[in-house]
Amino acid sequence: xxxxxxxxxxxxxxxxxxxxxxxxxxxxxxxxxxxxxxxxxxxxxxxxxxxxxxxxxxxxxxxxxxxxxxxxxxxxxxxxxxxxxxxxxxxxxxxxxxxxxxxxxxxxxxxxxxxxxxxxxxxxxxxxxxxxxxxxxxxxxxxxxxxxxxxxxxxxxxxxxxxxxxxxxxxxxxxxxxxxxxxxxxxxxxxxxxxxxxxxxxxxxxxxxxxxxxxxxxxxxxxxxxxxxxxxxxxxxxxxxxxxxxxxxxxxxxxxxxxxxxxxxxxxxxxxxxxx
Ligand code: MF3
Ligand code: CO
Ligand code: CO
Numbered sequence: 001x002x003x004x005x006x007x008x009x010x011x012x013x014x015x016x017x018x019x020x021x022x023x024x025x026x027x028x029x030x031x032x033x034x035x036x037x038x039x040x041x042x043x044x045x046x047x048x049x050x051x052x053x054x055x056x057x058x059x060x061x062x063x064x065x066x067x068x069x070x071x072x073x074x075x076x077x078x079x080x081x082x083x084x085x086x087x088x089x090x091x092x093x094x095x096x097x098x099x100x101x102x103x104x105x106x107x108x109x110x111x112x113x114x115x116x117x118x119x120x121x122x123x124x125x126x127x128x129x130x131x132x133x134x135x136x137x138x139x140x141x142x143x144x145x146x147x148x149x150x151x152x153x154x155x156x157x158x159x160x161x162x163x164x165x166x167x168x169x170x171x172x173x174x175x176x177x178x179x180x181x182x183x184x185x186x187x188x189x190x191x192x193x194x195x196x197x198x199x200x201x202x203x204x205x206x207x208x209x210x211x212x213x214x215x216x217x218x219x220x221x222x223x224x225x226x227x228x229x230x231x232x233x234x235x236x237x238x239x240x241x242x243x244x245x246x247x248x249x250x251x252x253x254x255x256x257x258x259x260x261x262x263x264x265x266x267x268x269x270x271x272x273x274x275x276x
């Protein structure tokens with residue numbers, strides 16, 4: 001497996017897949033309220049993907065050494081770091097939930113993105129929970145803004161780590177962003193920590209995710225007995241945001257954008273946020 005560089009047709013395929021992945025989250029957003037279960041969210045997403053003409057990349061997904069993943073999306077609640085399996089427990093006011101959606105279009109392109117949801121709204125959530133979600137969002141963007149030809153993956157990891165740790169949080173090491181295209185997980189691995197000037201040099205046509213998992217407490221994790229769910233070892237809260245990005249000739253294009261996407265943080269200059 002190696003890095004794939006997308007040509008014009010590939011870029012169009014990725015734009016469509018990623019916009020559709022983002023639109024699944026737009027559709028779910030008003031429905032993610034206290035009382036709904038993550039299994040109900042999963043079912044609604046499955047129906048919406050069918051309407052779109054996409055299918056879930058996660059259902060039945062089985063990397064070697066794992067059982068088949070049972071959900072159409074991942075729902076990671078509070079101290080769950082990632083890969084939470086939808087279940088029949090109602091969401092409560094004050095919970096924080098990551099919903100991670102990956103779709104496949106009929107022509108085989110993958111779009112992957114996730115967002116955090118404050119259940120019951122800002123006022124229902126603790127200051128710490130809100131701040132963790134915001135810092136994680138900003139940390140993702142600290143990485144995104146560095147994407148351009150000639151930059152290195154270590155630059156991105158370093159920026160994310162510096163920002164998260166500077167805010168008193170820790171970066172999960174065991175999971176990373178990834179190349180994506182006509183396969184779910186391609187090279188390169190996109191670490192959310194590291195040293196500037198190291199690792200792969202970015203080139204136009206690369207598409208990959210940036211998806212930092214940031215813990216309020218220590219960075220250590222453990223896997224639950226279901227073979228998928230990852231939680232913080234110290235049971236501290238964990239947050240994650242994910243975009244899929246394209247390296248353009250001059251910088252980056254965030255592909256997983258749609259009407260409901262959250263605006264970039266203020267430090268992202270308007271010029272940089274506009275597709276090249
Ligand atoms: N969408 C996740 C990612 O960002 C992967 C989920 S794999 C699953 O890479 F099987 F857990 F769904
Ligand atoms: Co991903
Ligand atoms: Co994802």
